Amino acid sequence: MTDKKQDFIDQKLQDLNNDGIDRRGFLKCMAWAGTGLVWTMSGGIPVSRAFAKTMDRHTGKGGDLSFVQISDSHMGFNKPANPDVVATLQAAVDKINGLAQPPEFLLHTGDISHLSKREQFDNVDQILKSASAKDVFFVPGEHDVLDDNGKSYLERYGKSAEGSGWYSFDKKGVHFIGLVNVMNLKAGGLGSLGGEQLEWMEKDVKHLSHSTPIVVFAHIPLWSVYPEWGWGTQDSAQALAYLKKFGSVTVLNGHIHQTMQKVEGNVTFHTAMSTAFPQPQPGKADSPGPMKVPAEQLRTLLGITDVNYVRSQHSLAVVDSTLG
Amino acid sequence: MTKKSVWVAGLATTVMAATLLLFAGSPSVTANDQPSAANAEVKIDNFSFGPQTLTVPVGATVTWTNRDDIPHTVVSTDGVFKSKVRDTDEKFSYTFTKAGTYPYYCSVHPKMTGKVVVQ
Numbered sequence: 148m149t150d151k152k153q154d155f156i157d158q159k160l161q162d163l164n165n166d167g168i169d170r171r172g173f174l175k176c177m178a179w180a181g182t183g184l185v186w187t188m189s190g191g192i193p194v195s196r197a198f199a200k201t202m203d204r205h206t207g208k209g210g211d212l213s214f215v216q217i218s219d220s221h222m223g224f225n226k227p228a229n230p231d232v233v234a235t236l237q238a239a240v241d242k243i244n245g246l247a248q249p250p251e252f253l254l255h256t257g258d259i260s261h262l263s264k265r266e267q268f269d270n271v272d273q274i275l276k277s278a279s280a281k282d283v284f285f286v287p288g289e290h291d292v293l294d295d296n297g298k299s300y301l302e303r304y305g306k307s308a309e310g311s312g313w314y315s316f317d318k319k320g321v322h323f324i325g326l327v328n329v330m331n332l333k334a335g336g337l338g339s340l341g342g343e344q345l346e347w348m349e350k351d352v353k354h355l356s357h358s359t360p361i362v363v364f365a366h367i368p369l370w371s372v373y374p375e376w377g378w379g380t381q382d383s384a385q386a387l388a389y390l391k392k393f394g395s396v397t398v399l400n401g402h403i404h405q406t407m408q409k410v411e412g413n414v415t416f417h418t419a420m421s422t423a424f425p426q427p428q429p430g431k432a433d434s435p436g437p438m439k440v441p442a443e444q445l446r447t448l449l450g451i452t453d454v455n456y457v458r459s460q461h462s463l464a465v466v467d468s469t470l471g
Numbered sequence: 472m473t474k475k476s477v478w479v480a481g482l483a484t485t486v487m488a489a490t491l492l493l494f495a496g497s498p499s500v501t502a503n504d505q506p507s508a509a510n511a512e513v514k515i516d517n518f519s520f521g522p523q524t525l526t527v528p529v530g531a532t533v534t535w536t537n538r539d540d541i542p543h544t545v546v547s548t549d550g551v552f553k554s555k556v557r558d559t560d561e562k563f564s565y566t567f568t569k570a571g572t573y574p575y576y577c578s579v580h581p582k583m584t585g586k587v588v589v590q
Contacts, residue, residue, distance in 0.1 A: 263556075333581060334575075334576035375582070376518075434539070435518060436539055
């Protein structure tokens, strides 16, 4: 994993060097010191630039569609890693409301609650009401379907969804697919989509033209981030096989409470930060449990993901920005 | 140890108040005179069950305690037992009345697996 990560960093350094940004500048970005990186998909080749440089181009009025991904709010968590997850979720909403181009809607990629409790879902819903974007599209995390097999989650968020909560919708020519990979997990296994959902997905994308930009969002990563910690989905390859014909596929996940990117052919994978607490880098701790950091550092490790689609460029730009 | 003594004293009270002192004085002995190994514990730490394989006699009650900052479950792979979600410091107990091997896992984090061998 370390080697892969190093490869990833080297690749990004290469990209950044092309933009004339030195190593120091890049590492500052990697520390997420209140900045971020823009990823632009263009003909399957990712181009990265420092956030500030492309801000006007990608978050200005030229964008056809702008939305924000938030993730892992873990409402109800109150341990030392973050004793006030209400405040940090509110800070995320404030950040969203301050974006240059207001997002049209929000995606929440799961672990809305910490323990699937009604008051925890209530609390998140209440806080999100103060966001400028009124529509929020959810997929569940494993913390949202505890004990009742997802019943209360579905009653609240999945009334018009299929099966255990999957669905799709279209916005300005972009096709969005919300998947559920946290149900019926088997001993020793990873995240799972299951046969019924895969069958639905195959039908869902069948009629779409190859030029339709696709955004897939689900809680657990749909690529093998670190199987030793369960950070992957065992049948994701089948889901991705259905998307091979499309020129632009963006996969957005949560669950690992840190940003990671990977580009594989036509597919860009991206994980978001949590709004609640950070988790360690793969294999860098005894377990993936909440990472305790000095209080003044916490908000530099939490954040939101802003995504912009520019029709004429046939590209989606993904920008992570921290809360502090 | 304190908790165990309280539990035994409580049980003794419901069985026979007159024996309270006797039981409180020797907390490892139960009303059925079973050996002390009848009660065993599994700790959940750092997303793992410890010990991962636990061997107990028939009739043993096993208690799992979650010591992580994240909730876990204890679910029998063969559907024999299933806890509700256990948050930090919460416990789950199950009494094994038949010999056999009982694999289990955390249904929230299925990479976490363990086994109870009942002899």
